[in-house]
Amino acid sequence: MSLPRSGFPAVPERLRFATTGQILGFGLLTALVFMVIYPEHSLQRHLERSAHTDNVSIAYLFAWLRADPNDHHLRILLAQRLFDKGDISQSRQILNPVFKVKDLKQELHSKADILLLNLLERQLWTYQPQSATFNNALKHYLQQLRKVSHYSWPQERLEVFAKNAFDFGDTQLAKELYYQLIFSAKTVNVEWFGNIARLYLAQQQYRAAARSYLQAMPYTTTFAQRKQFFLSGVKALQSGNLLPDAVDAGQTYAGMLLADTEVLEYLTRLALAANRPDIAQYYVSLLLKQRISPTGANP
Template sequence: MISLRSRSSVRAEQRLRFSGPGQTAVFGLTVLLILLMMFPGQILQRRLEHAATSDSLTIAYLMAWLRAKPEDEHVRLQLASHLYASGEIYRSWHTLAPLLQSSAALEPEDRFRTAMLHLDLLERFLWTTPANSSTFLRRQSEFLETLRTLSLEPAFQDRLEHFAERAQALGETTLARRLYMRLIFSDRPQQADWYRRAANLALAENNPVLAARILLMSLRLHPDAAQTRALFLEALRFFQAGNQPAEAFKAATQHQALLENDPILLEAMARLALAANRHDLAEYYVALLLKQRIHPFGITP
């Protein structure tokens, strides 16, 4: 006589066997055939493309579709993207590989997405490799070279900030700074953070003079009075650290109106002139400082 526990164990085992890989694949194919009968091909493809999750069922649908139409590059890209999102980076890589060989023939949007997925995969492979190993260095070089190539293409200009962040994360300060500078000189809406990051990267390159120039460039964003003063004082310190007081004096001339109305900046310039043995300039800034104190800005005698 079979006990109730034995019967339940048999039923549980049967349920487990039913959900094996083969049955799942067959189920996916069956559902795909049903969907194909319910929806025309293009409608079904769009539904699969816009699937909210990268679950096993969506992947099974796309795999079945690709088996039926192996030449469909768009579906191949969708499958590679869903595999990547689900963490199956090796399967994603092998699925994407044929597209990398013919990316020039892809539609612009698919080419963009293929390139970005390729970059994401290279980065994932990089961070799963032991640091400082020969494989890590090779993958790092490949990733950075791909990033540089993409950053030069017009289609990827709106990704420059993203590229700069990724380059900085890998310690590529020069590349990251150059990408931020391209953003600064682009026609995109300017962000003060770009200037700050570029200046910090210049400091990381041991180039305080360049950092000072970048900070002064950020004055064109018209920060408030307190921020303007702080930026100018910081730039002066960087010029002094780089032993380039002449550039500081040049900047002071270019921003004459700014200095004349700020006694703190005038005093800083006078001190810098004395430190640089430019007594003529020191006297000039002291005279402006005295004039400003006698006749504060906005008050006429």
């Protein structure tokens, strides 16, 4: 017995424009057509300027590289496009042979080094923090960062590198990068000195830490900021039980801060702790003058 027919029309079979293989083949064919139509170098320059990461552009670059595997400029360009697209693994695979070339031009070597640093940084955050894989990747990242640290970098990028080295515990590299920022920046951020000082304190290098804090004083922009770095510098020496040095630093760097009551009270206590009652007496006399004429105290 035949079944009754449904009242709904039959669903037509979905038509496919082309299979996946046909689409990829079409992309490759298009790339080959580009190779025929456009002069090689003019198309290369066009691709560099456009920074396209579409499949057709990448397919063209792959085809071009297969035709000339020793075109190192092209290899780096393709690796960069793959990185921009987010294909980290393949980008690294394409880039790796460049580092085996002995006579590579310096410009290309620099581009490859910078791209490798970007790849290592992107890869780093794909691993579980503090895992063995993460720690191994971090080691390679810091090695590469040290390698390219002497390159000319925009200030914003150099700050990121210094912060990364600071956060990841590479004390020496972090200090070098912060000093590089201080010497190269048009406007110096006093916190760079503060970060250097904290790194020295972590190593119990109290004199170096104090020097870093006190070196920041000419770059401060407010009285409160100047006072903060002065006190931090003197206290760094005090924390290392270097009381004579701390007293000397107080006398040398206080300057206009001697108009501040808190600074005078601190320096008085410091001088007494260092068994220098003569210096303490001088600070007390300044405090008494402030109390007689309080309008000049605490700017």
